[in-house]
Amino acid sequence: DVKVTQSSRYLVKRTGEKVFLECVQDMDHENMFWYRQDPGLGLRLIYFSYDVKMKEKGDIPEGYSVSREKKERFSLILESASTNQTSMYLCASSRGQGDYGYTFGSGTRLTVV
Amino acid sequence: GQQVMQIPQYQHVQEGEDFTTYCNSSTTLSNIQWYKQRPGGHPVFLIQLVKSGEVKKQKRLTFQFGEAKKNSSLHITATQTTDVGTYFCAGRRSNYKLTFGKGTLLTVNP
Numbered sequence: 001d002v003k004v005t006q007s008s009r010y011l012v013k014r015t016g017e018k019v020f021l022e023c024v025q026d027m028d029h030e031n032m033f034w035y036r037q038d039p040g041l042g043l044r045l046i047y048f049s050y051d052v053k054m055k056e057k058g059d060i061p062e063g064y065s066v067s068r069e070k071k072e073r074f075s076l077i078l079e080s081a082s083t084n085q086t087s088m089y090l091c092a093s094s095r096g097q098g099d100y101g102y103t104f105g106s107g108t109r110l111t112v113v
Numbered sequence: 114g115q116q117v118m119q120i121p122q123y124q125h126v127q128e129g130e131d132f133t134t135y136c137n138s139s140t141t142l143s144n145i146q147w148y149k150q151r152p153g154g155h156p157v158f159l160i161q162l163v164k165s166g167e168v169k170k171q172k173r174l175t176f177q178f179g180e181a182k183k184n185s186s187l188h189i190t191a192t193q194t195t196d197v198g199t200y201f202c203a204g205r206r207s208n209y210k211l212t213f214g215k216g217t218l219l220t221v222n223p
Contacts (some may be wrong), residue, residue: 042213
């Protein structure tokens with residue numbers, strides 16, 4: 001069964017900390033995505049990657065960066081966490097360049113205090 | 114940028130009633146996808162529609178893609194308590210990115 005695994009289900013960090021959210025997929029998918037989900041705002045794309053070492057900004061990249069050193073792993077980095085980054089973070093992956101559905105991870109609920 | 118509007122935001126029904134959620138895009142889409150997110154869960158891919166006017170069925174769920182490929186709907190016949198959750202549409206233009214609607218939260222009274 002296809003799986004996207006996010007390293008933490010819940011995370012509490014302090015303002016100003018550097019935060020790493022990890023995502024690993026076991027499906028050999030080329031594409032990986034990071035979304036945040038907030039009540040009333042739906043899912044908003046932060047960054048995505050079509051290939052190893054490749055990244056592109058999504059709709060709300062400010063305050064975030066990403067790393068994709070291996071095909072199966074896509075990391076989201078909050079350089080200096082702020083309280084407005086408190087959110088549910090969802091990682092997703094999909095096959096190739098065609099039109100395929102996304103497989104989402106279970107999410108990381110991050111609270112910045 | 115591309116906008117995908119979804120209505121209604123919330124829908125509460127009695128078990129056995131029908132339910133419909135609608136999705137409208139400001140631009141023509143190459144395809145549209147639908148996802149379901151159970152309370153406390155993550156979005157799960159349901160289906161993809163690609164052709165103009167396409168209709169697909171999954172048991173009690175009927176998905177439609179408009180002729181102009183700018184709108185879509187999901188209809189559930191005779192809702193059950195297991196249908197509870199948020200239903201998202203997601204539209205794709207010519208690039209890789211999906212743009213998600215804000216979702217419709219369905220609650221079902223047994």
